[in-house]
Amino acid sequence: MLSHLRLDKDKDSPLYIQLYESIRDAIEEETLESEKLPSIRALAKQLGVNNVTVVNAYKQLEQDNYVYTVKGSGTFIKQPSFSQENSLVEEGDMELMLSGIFPLLKNSIDFASVSPTPELFPIEEFKKSLVEVLDRDGGQAFLYPEITGFGPLRESISQFLLEHYSIAATKDQILITSGGQQGLDIISKTLIQQGDVILVENPTYPGAFAAFQSRGARILGIPMDDEGIDLVELKAYVKRYRPKFIYLMPNYHSPTTICYSESRKKEVLRLAREYGFYIIEDDFLTDLGFSDEKKLPLKTLDRFDQVIFIKSFSKIFMPGVRIGFMTLPKALMRDIIKAKHTTDISSSGYLQRAFDLYLRKGFWRDHINKITSFYRGRYRLMIAGLENLKPLGISYLQPHGGLSVWVSLPRGVDGIKLYEECGKRGLAIVPGKVFFTDDKDAEKYIRLSFSAVSEEDIQKGLEILKDVLSPSMDEPSERYMPFL
Template structure:
């Protein structure tokens, strides 16, 4: 958030007035837009209320804003000397469009992350910088000659990367794939977007786990797709629920996250994998298997993906380097039948003509490198340490107030609050104390659950953050 410069010779009230006028002129605040109250803006900018009062008075004197008792302060709909100029009503535009905005909870969390305030971030499901292979990447950039052309690349993905992915998937996930059966995407989310836009139609019914990360993605609702939940128990999804939903709603696709499911951390049992695949093969329903967390396994041999059992081309397999290397590389992939890939490649080319060659080149080197296995080992050890640190802090500070199962992989703890709480109040109380987390209702669960990520914050901040979360929870319960 913008803040006035206290070292400037320009008075603070004048800086604030100029900043607001600039935003209005640029169309960021269209005619009729509501301005914050004087008290609220003063708190946001860290100035006295009298400073904001003076800034608003200057803007009112210029005919830029109007204030009405009981109705607040708004941008005027016509400005003196500028009646012939009409600023577009951007509010009408941003409320339109086909892609829906993110959920209010997620927008609130994003505002906190982007505010520059020193929040302890348990909301962001990505790796901390020190968990990424940054030093190895720097060495590659310094020592490996880059000779690739800088024109538009293959929209299906950089061929050496697809070859490296085929070897990687066979070695680490027991999936047989060729470079022709792999599409490189900008992370797992682009794979999901392509599927919803190209393989499904408005009104189609799909089954997703409940709770599920997919509930937080407006792309499904934007595409007009009807979502039906599959209950997640300790063994994952029950295949009989898929049969029931097919009979009732003729579902056309099943979306699953079998290993360390986001947000619950559940692992789909080996028997249910086979049963779900057999069920979907019988019904002719594709399975979209999203598998970002398998290589974060800490304490067990992770079950092989459903795709490794697939002999009929039923499974579209999605993976990513975001949770095991670096989210900023934006490298994901999909393994799919050739006819599906051709459709998605065509759509992908219409969108962006393919990914930048640089991250694909780096990813190809990483997957072929002897440094990959040591990196994965260090990552798992670091995640285990962080998970245990968070779990111990929760048990010590909130033993009677919260319960959870210790996940054997992934980046998150899924916690049930053993008291009646309001999600928004809890989130607001966390904001006040400088800690961010995701309420479970974002993922489709009932109120009283939270997802806490131990992968993003610094190690020394985890216990401090849990202390702040504990204070926020106690205040919420008390009220």
């Protein structure tokens, strides 16, 4: 181990830096045979240097997150906390979960899907817009649209961004996409080269993970706390890997529902500026808040064109319309437009025209108010029911918005087993594992959604969950940790 190492005393660079760099390179190139570095004394002897030189090199490696020290045992190479090699997201599982096709879903109560409720779709208003476009534009509506999208719709979106989020973006800085997922795919196509490191929150949205992975990215996850992504870890990873972009969901994060604090948002932006990476902000639920506090995107604070804002309307309008958009940073505009062209030339012109009219006629605000009050009712019901299950050892953050709750399970209860057990009794839930790509905390959580389920079924579903979580007489009682 490290037998090839040579330090040059005549060089300007201090010996400990030379040593640090050699070991760092070996770790990055994965050429070391062992996870454990040689002891300080052994390596100092081998290199003919003071112990202090090795101590300082190891300290620097630890500071930059390459190694960790176990007192009394030695210094070890740190494994990234989350990598595609040890991903637990199996393709079959993920596809099933993402498309909402659960083997157990048939005739089940659906706490799994975050699909919006069709009864809330603004069919009458959209129908008016569709008919009006046909009368107004005739065949023009079915020509190839501009690659970037129908001009008047981009104007409407520019207005929408200003009015709702205080984001200033001209129509030329907007690209209409066929849903938010396409935005993620286009960014992957534009920016990722085989082997590039992309940083994401851990857990994260598996659809984004899959898009990045499909372009050969190496994906590393950064843990989160109640205010957003962990800054210390993020900084260490950014310094070490210099990613082109990181991927975040700052409002009602999927699946944890965490909303970033203002200070966390600012710190992330500051890091992006210091280390020159883009932030992909995936916004799919900012508009669906149930308290008086209005959430704004990270993009609202972006003064230096570092945030690429990708907006999905699927949860808050109608997913089948397949319209979303992304903002275009100046430096990437041409490449992103080229990527959109090779993907599908452009999004449906007819639907873009109809959505433009829908926005211009001012239907949007009423619609958002209506769905917010509807989902608020279901949210409150779900939270009230979950409060009653707390004595069984579950816990959760109250998201005050969004369409699901991220539930931490009692000690000893495995999310996958719970998913299977609930499924047998006619309740579909999502095991947290599908959102993690390492196995550290993967079994500790489940996601419960309330968007596609009636009030009556929320009550019934919670009863099933209670039954499954309640210790039965013949099970060892230490499996449960009540009153946590």
